[in-house]
Amino acid sequence: MNYWLMKSEPDTFSFQDLKNRPKQREPWDGVRNYQARNFMRDAMKPGDLVLFYHSNTKPPGVVGVAEIVSEPYPDPTAFDKKSKYFDPKSKVESPRWVLVDVAFKKDLKSMVSLDMMKLMPELEDMKVLQKGNRLSITPVQEPEFKAIVAAGSKK
DNA sequence: GCCAACGTTGGC
DNA sequence: GCCAACGTTGGC
Numbered sequence: 063m064n065y066w067l068m069k070s071e072p073d074t075f076s077f078q079d080l081k082n083r084p085k086q087r088e089p090w091d092g093v094r095n096y097q098a099r100n101f102m103r104d105a106m107k108p109g110d111l112v113l114f115y116h117s118n119t120k121p122p123g124v125v126g127v128a129e130i131v132s133e134p135y136p137d138p139t140a141f142d143k144k145s146k147y148f149d150p151k152s153k154v155e156s157p158r159w160v161l162v163d164v165a166f167k168k169d170l171k172s173m174v175s176l177d178m179m180k181l182m183p184e185l186e187d188m189k190v191l192q193k194g195n196r197l198s199i200t201p202v203q204e205p206e207f208k209a210i211v212a213a214g215s216k217k
Numbered sequence: 218g219c220c221a222a223c224g225t226t227g228g229c
Numbered sequence: 230g231c232c233a234a235c236g237t238t239g240g241c
Contacts, residue, residue, distance in 0.1 A: 069238095069239090071238095071239090095224075096224090097224095117238080117239060117240085118238080118239055118240080120241095121240095122239080122240070176240080193221090193222080194221070194222040194223065194238095195222090195223095195238095195239095196222070196223060196224085196237080196238045196239070197223095197238095198238085
């Protein structure tokens with residue numbers, strides 16, 4: 063099993079929004095970056111655990127744990143002319159963009175902010191902490207995942 | 218709101 | 230295939 067960090071702007075889709083969904087799950091649509099797509103398409107498996115990260119907010123950080131609950135499948139928003147994620151180059155016969163479904167797993171007692179993460183020696187090599195990183199989906203090592211969940215389990 | 222970092226596009 | 234221009238991300 064693998065671990066991931068997935069970013070979302072809470073104004074667009076927050077961890078609370080995920081929790082409030084009827085089945086507490088949501089298709090992770092709108093990814094339009096090839097590296098991030100390849101992670102979903104080639105490496106993610108149902109059961110993988112996800113650090114749900116709020117970006118572009120004060121403060122940014124990990125707010126909860128989610129779980130991958132589907133195989134990859136074509137992102138329907140790419141075919142939808144009305145969607146802001148519409149991509150005319152993605153054809154139904156040969157979809158360019160895929161997504162997976164993500165489900166609520168558990169809350170953290172407290173957010174693990176980016177500032178806190180930077181102070182944790184276990185997270186030295188984490189991609190999300192490296193300068194200039196803009197990837198919305200990054201792989202996480204098991205010790206990194208556990209360190210963040212442990213930090214977020216404290217009051 | 219600024220701007221550094223990075224990805225994509227398109228002319229050549 | 231190079232690279233300048235442009236768009237986006239996301240911390241600050």
